[in-house]
Amino acid sequence: MKNLLAPTTLQFMVKPNQESRSAAEHADILANPGFGKHFTDHMVDICWSELGGWHRPRVQPYGPIALDPAAAVLHYAQEVFEGLKAYRHQDGGIYTFRPEMNAERMKRSAARLALPELPTEYFIESLRQLIAVDARWVPDAPDTSLYLRPFMFAKEAFLGVRPAAKVNYYVIASPAGAYFSGGVAPVSIWVSTDYARAGRGGMGAAKTGGNYASSLVAQQEAYDHGCAQVLFLDSEKSKYLEELGGMNVVFVYKDGRIVTPESSSILEGITLDSILQLAKDRGLNVEQRKVTIDEVREGVASGEITEMFACGTAAVVVPIAQFKAANYTIGEADAPAGELTLSLRQELTDIQYGRVADRHGWLTRLDA
Numbered sequence: 001m002k003n004l005l006a007p008t009t010l011q012f013m014v015k016p017n018q019e020s021r022s023a024a025e026h027a028d029i030l031a032n033p034g035f036g037k038h039f040t041d042h043m044v045d046i047c048w049s050e051l052g053g054w055h056r057p058r059v060q061p062y063g064p065i066a067l068d069p070a071a072a073v074l075h076y077a078q079e080v081f082e083g084l085k086a087y088r089h090q091d092g093g094i095y096t097f098r099p100e101m102n103a104e105r106m107k108r109s110a111a112r113l114a115l116p117e118l119p120t121e122y123f124i125e126s127l128r129q130l131i132a133v134d135a136r137w138v139p140d141a142p143d144t145s146l147y148l149r150p151f152m153f154a155k156e157a158f159l160g161v162r163p164a165a166k167v168n169y170y171v172i173a174s175p176a177g178a179y180f181s182g183g184v185a186p187v188s189i190w191v192s193t194d195y196a197r198a199g200r201g202g203m204g205a206a207k208t209g210g211n212y213a214s215s216l217v218a219q220q221e222a223y224d225h226g227c228a229q230v231l232f233l234d235s236e237k238s239k240y241l242e243e244l245g246g247m248n249v250v251f252v253y254k255d256g257r258i259v260t261p262e263s264s265s266i267l268e269g270i271t272l273d274s275i276l277q278l279a280k281d282r283g284l285n286v287e288q289r290k291v292t293i294d295e296v297r298e299g300v301a302s303g304e305i306t307e308m309f310a311c312g313t314a315a316v317v318v319p320i321a322q323f324k325a326a327n328y329t330i331g332e333a334d335a336p337a338g339e340l341t342l343s344l345r346q347e348l349t350d351i352q353y354g355r356v357a358d359r360h361g362w363l364t365r366l367d368a
C-alpha cells in the first residue's frame, strides 16, 4: 500500500447534506444496491476556468446540476469520465485500487477532448473528501463496493465550436452489489460487423460518453440476438478485434499464452493491465498484438484457444462462452468458465478486498 497523501493546494469547502438518507433508508439501499441506481448523500464539485484554473473545490449535497441550455456539453459532447471502486476491508478500512492510473487516464482522455487536465493529487484528494463524508455508503457484504464516478464536462454557455473556457469536475458515488450472485456465469457476445466503436485518429482510447452513445445501437443488436454484450472489430476491415462496449477482451491459449488485442482505438483498461501483470507473475507469456476474428474462430475450433474472458472495473472478469455473428458462431453457449479465468479473477478480487498481500502496491487507503 502506498501513502498518497500528496500535499494539495486545494482546500475543500464541505457543505453537509441536511437531508441525508435516514439509517433505515440507508440500510434498505445497501441490502440490495444493484448497480448505478442509488447514489450517496454528497458529491464533489471543482470548477475550472481558462483564467482561474482549478478553483472552488467543494463537497456538497448530492443533487441536480444547473446547466445553461447552451452549455457546450449538451451540444458537442465535450465530456470525459472515470470509474473505480472503493472496497471495505475486514479491518473496516476503505481502500481503492490503482487510483493514480485512473487519474492519469483521465488526463489523457481530457487532452483528447480538449478539456483541462486535473492533477493526480486533486483527483485522489477528491475521492478522499467524498469518502470522508459518505463512508457509510461503502458496503461490507462479499463482492460489494462503492462505485466512484469522477467526470468532467464543458459547462460554458456558447454555441460556437471551440474548447470550453468553463469546465466542472464532479465525483458521484453509487453502492454496487455483487455483479454475479450465484456463481460467475459465462456470457455470449455479439460480434458487430455493421457498427464500429472507434476509428484511427478518433477517440476510442478516451473514456468519453460519445463512445458509449455510439455503442448503444450495436448493444441493442446484441440483446436482440440473445447476447449480453457486443464485440467491436476494427472500423476499416472488420477483421481485427478491438474490445467490447465497456470491457477489454482476453484469450488463453492451450500453451498458457495470454493474448489481448492491440490497437490505438482501444481503451486502456486498468483491470486488463492488472490481470496481465498477475498472469506475468505466474510465469505466463503475455502478448498484446493484433488479433483477427479468424484467429479466434480457428483457435476455438482447433482447441488452441482454451479460455476467453472480458474484463473491466464494474464486472471485474466475465467468462465468454461464445461469440455470435450474423453467419457463424464461435464456441458453445453452455461452455463453462475457464479455470485460469476464474483463478485470475479470484486473485485480483482477493487483492482488492485485502484478503491477500498487496505485493504490487496497488491499494490506496481513502479513509485515513
Ligand SMILES: *Cc1c(COP(=O)(O)O)cnc(C)c1O
Pocket: 083, 207, 211, 243, 244, 245, 246, 247, 248, 267, 268, 269, 270, 271, 272, 311, 312, 313, 314
Ligand atoms: C472503462 C472502460 C474499460 C475498462 O477499463 P477499466 O479501467 O478496467 O475499468 C474498457 N473499455 C471501455 C470502452 C471503457 O470505457
